Amino acid sequence: MGKIxxxxxxxxxxxxxxxxxxxxxxxxxxxxxxxxEPNLVLLAELPACAPSFQDSAPH
Structure with a gap:
């Protein structure tokens, strides 16, 4: 690990x-x-809509 x-x-x-x-x-x-119309449930789920960085990182 490094630091920036x-x-x-x-x-x-x-x-x-x-x-x-x-x-x-x-x-x-x-x-x-x-x-x-605002939809707070949908807004809260937005991060789940985008592919996860952790899911796409090689293991």
Missing amino acids: AQRIIPHDLEPDVLRLELIDLGDAFRAYQQRT
Whole structure:
């Protein structure tokens, strides 16, 4: 493990995979924002809609 800005960085961090996950999460959030009525349950589930970085990391 290394450190960047005093934060511990895992040795198996894959920035490209993380970037794609954040893009997917952003797309899901923007789609949510287009709704006419708020739905807190759906909003809480948005992170589950994006593929998980941990699930896509090699083992």
